Amino acid sequence: MKNTVRVLLFLLILTGAIFIFRENLESELFRIFSLIITFSVFFIGLVIFLENRHPTQTITWLVVLGSFPLLGFIFYILFGRNYKKERIFRKKYFLDKQAFLTVEGEANEIPANRQSKYAGQQQKLVTLAQRLGNSPISFTTETKTLANGSETFEHILQELKKAKHHIHLEYYIVRDDEIGKEIKSILCRKARDGVEVRFMFDAVGSWQLSKKYVADLRKAGVEAVPFGPVKLPFLNNKFNFRNHRKIIVIDGMTGFVGGLNIGDEYLGRNKKIGFWRDTHLMLKGDAVRSLQLIFLQDWYYMTNKSLLTEEYFPHVPAGRDLGGVQLIAGGPDNEWTAIKKIFFSMITSAQKSVWIASPYFIPDEDIKSALQIAALSGIDVRILMPNKPDKRIVFHASRSYFPDLLEAGVKIYEYQHGFMHSKIVIVDSELASIGTSNMDMRSFHLNFEVNAFLYRTESTRKLVNEYVNDIKDSKRLELESFGKRHIGYRLLESTSRLMSPLL
Template identity: 55%
Template sequence: MRKGIQILILTVIIITFYLFGFNFFGKFGGTLLSIFQTLTAITIGLAIFMDNRNPSSTLAWILVLALFPVVGLVFYFLFGQNYFKRRKYDKKAEQDQEAYERMDRNGRAAAGELAQFSPEHQKLLRLSQKVARTPFSMATRTRVLTNGEETFSSLLKELKEARHHIHMEYYIYRADEIGREIQRTLIEKAKAGVEVRFMYDAVGSIGLSKSFLKEMADAGVEIGVFGAVRFLALSSRVNYRNHRKIVVIDGKTAFMGGLNVGDEYLSRNKAYGFWRDTHMLVRGEAVRSLQIIFLQDWKYVTGRTIMGLEYLSPDIEPSCCGAVQILPSGPDNETSSLKNIIFSMITSAKKSVWLATPYFIPGDDILTALQVAADSGLDVRILFPAKPDKWLPFLASHSYFPALLAAGVKIYEYEKGFLHSKLLIADGEVATVGTANMDMRSFHLNFEVNALLVGTDSVNKIVSDFERDLLSTKPMELRAFMKKKIIVRFMESAARLMSPLL
C-alpha cells in the first residue's frame, strides 16, 4: 500500500478516536486518549527525525505534533512529507540535468571568459555553474522592467509580434482585465498558426475557470497544469508549487521576474494600492536556458518532449558587458542551489549588501551571514513592505528584525504600496532578481527561477531603482520593537516557531 494512503487512513483513525474514543471507552477514555496522543506524536516524530531534515524544521514539526497531534498529523500529511518529493522529483532532476548538459559548452564557461572577472566574481560564477547546472552567458542583453505598466506593455508588444511559438508559465494567472487581454492575444496568435503553450500552477491559479481555459484550448492553445490533483486539499502535492514566471517568444525573447498575471500587479487592487515589483526582459543566449526550463516543466506535466532547434537557437548578442546566468531551483535540486548562491553573494561582498523581499524567513545561515556582514562594517540594507499581504509570514519576518538591527543592519519599511520585488545586490556590481523570496519555501519547496547578473547595465538599473524606493520608506528602529505589546511579540515569536513549515 502506498505510504500516502497509509498515512491518510491513520489520520482518519486518529481523528475518529479523538472524536468518539472518550464516549466509547467511558471513564478510561481520557487515559487512553492521552496514551494514544503520546504514541501518535512519538511515532510520527520518529519518522521525521529519521528523515534527516534541517534541525529547525525537525523541531518545529515535532513540537506541532506534540501540542496538536490531530491537526499536526493532518498538516504533516499535506505539507510535511518528503517521500513525495523524492519519489516524484528525482526523475525530473535527472532529466533536467541531461537537458542542461546538452547546452553549449556542456554548461561550463571557457577559462578565458572567467579571467576577465575579479577573483570574487570568478568564485561566484564557478559556484553558480556547479550548483545551478546552467552556463553563464556573455552574449545576452537584459532590460529591467519596473512595475506592472512597463512589464505588461512590453509583454503584450512582444506577444503580438510572435511568429513561431509562445511559451508561457505562471504561478498565478487571473481571469481579470489584464488576464483577459493576454488571453485574447494568445487566442489570436494560436488562430494565426503560432504554437502557443500555456502552463499554470494548480494552487496559485486555482481560480481559473474551466470555461476560461476551454476558450484557449478551442482556439488551439495547448494547456498544461503543474501539480494537478483530483483532491487538492487532501494531497501532499499542494506543498510543492511552481512559483516560476516565464514567457519565451520564438526562442529569441524571454520575460522572467516577480510579476504574475493579475490586475493587482497593475496597482488596480485597492487593498494593496500601488504594487512595486521588478521583472526583466532577456534577449540572446540566456533565452535558451529559460526555454529549456519551460520545456522540461512542460515535459513533466504533459509527458511530451519538445527539443527541436527551432526552439533552442536564440539570437546571440555581441559580447560586451557582463555575465548573465539563469538559475533554476526547486525540490528537484538537493543542493539548495539558490540559497547557496545568495549566501556566497553575502559572504563575499566587500562594501554593501542590499536586499528587497516581501517575505523574510531566511534560516540561520543567511541570517548569520547578514549579521556578520553588518558587524564587519558593510552597508547592509533590507527593503520590506510596511503592510502585509499574508499575516503569518509578515509576523514571522518581524521576529528576525531585532537581531539584525542590533547588528547594524538597516531595515526600511516601504510605505508607498506593497513591495513585491525579490532582489539582492552585492557591492553594486552583482545582483540576482527573479521569482524567489528570501524564505525557506523559495529555498526548499517551490520551483523558482532567478537571473544572476554580474557587471551588466541591468545591475545599475536595479541599484538606481532600489535607491529610488528608499525615498518611499521609513527606517525601522530597534527601540520600537522593544516597545511592542507583549501579545504582538508573542504572535511574532509563535509565527517564527512555525517559520520552517511556512
C-alpha cells in the same frame, strides 16, 4: 509510507466524526479511538525524527504534535511531509541535468578576453552557479529591468503580439480578470493564426482560475496544462511543492522572468493593497535558451512530451559584451538548494554592500548568520520589505528576525508607498539577482523557482538606482524604537516564527 499516512488520515477523520457524535457512543469505544490518534501522532513523530531534518524543524514539529495532537496531525499532513521529496523529484533532476548537457554542453568558462573584467568574486560566483545550476553564462544577452506592473505588462503584451512561431508561459498565479483576459485574448488569437502556444499554471497558486478561462484557451488551440494538480490535498504528497516560476519565452529569442504574476493586483488595481511595487526582467539573446530549457523540462515533467529540438533553440549571432547573465533554476528536485547557496556566496563575498528586497523574509541560520557577519564586518547591509502584510503569518514571522539583525548593524527599511514585492539581491553595485525566489525557506527548499544572475550589466546599474529610489520611499527601523513595540506584537511575531520552520 504514503499508504500508511493515508490510513492514518482516514482514522483521523473517523475519529473526528466519532468526537462529534460522542454522546451517542460508548465511552470505551471513544477511548479506543483516542488511543489510535495518539499512536498516529507518535508514529509521525518517529518519522520526523528519523528524517534527520534541521534540529529546529524537528523540535518544532515534535512540540506541536505533543501539545496539539489533532491540529498538529492535520498541519503535518498539509505541510510537513517532505520525507519523499528526493524520491519524488529525483528523476526530474537527472532528466533536467541531462537536458542541459544535451542542449548547452558542458558549462563554459569565462573567455580569456573577459577574464580581467570578471575576475575575483565574479569568477567564483559564475563557477558556483554553473556547478549548482548546470547553466552557462552569456555575455551578449540584452537585458532590461521593468519596474512595476504597468511597464512590465506593456512590454509583455507588445512582445506576445510579435510572436511568429511559439509562445511559452509558466506562472504561479493566473487570474481571470482584466489583464488576465487581455493576455488570454492574445494567446487565443495567436493560436488560431498557427502560432504554437503552451501555457502552464500552478494548480494550487491558480486554484481560483475559472474552468471557462482554461476551456477558452484550449478551444482556441492553446495547450493549457496545470502543474501539480491536486485532487485530494490531504492525500497528495506533492501538495506542498509548488511551481512559483514566472516565465515567458517567445520564439526562443525573447524571455521574461521576475516577480509579477498575471493579475490586476500587480497593476495596483486592488484597493485594499494599493500600489504594487515589483520588478521584472526582459531578456533578448542566447540566455533565453536557458529559460526555454527550464520551461520545456517542466513541460516534459507534466506532459511527458519532449520538445528539445532545434526549432525551439534558434541560433543567436554573437554580439558585443553586455555583461554576464545566468539563469538558475531552483526547486525541491535540486540536490544543492542552488539559489540559496548562490545568495549565501553573494553575501559572504561582498566587499562594500549587500542590498536585499524581499516581500517575505524568513532566513535560515546560514543566511541570517551571513547577513550578521557582513554587517559586523562593516559591509553596508540593507533589507527592504513591505510595511503592511498580504500574508500575515509570514509578515509577523519576518519581523521576529529584525532585533538580531538590527543589533548586528543591518539596516532595515519598510516601504511606505504601497506593497513591496520585488525580489532583488545586489552586491557591491556590480552583481545582482532578480527572479521569483523570496529570501525565505519555502523558496529555498519547497518551491520551484528561477532567478537571473547579472554581472556588471546595464540592468544591474538600473537596479541600483531603483533601489536607492525605493529607500527614499521607505522608513528605516531603529533598534531602540522597534524594541518598544507592544508585547502583543512580540507574542504574535514569536508565534508566527515558531510556525515558520514547519512550512
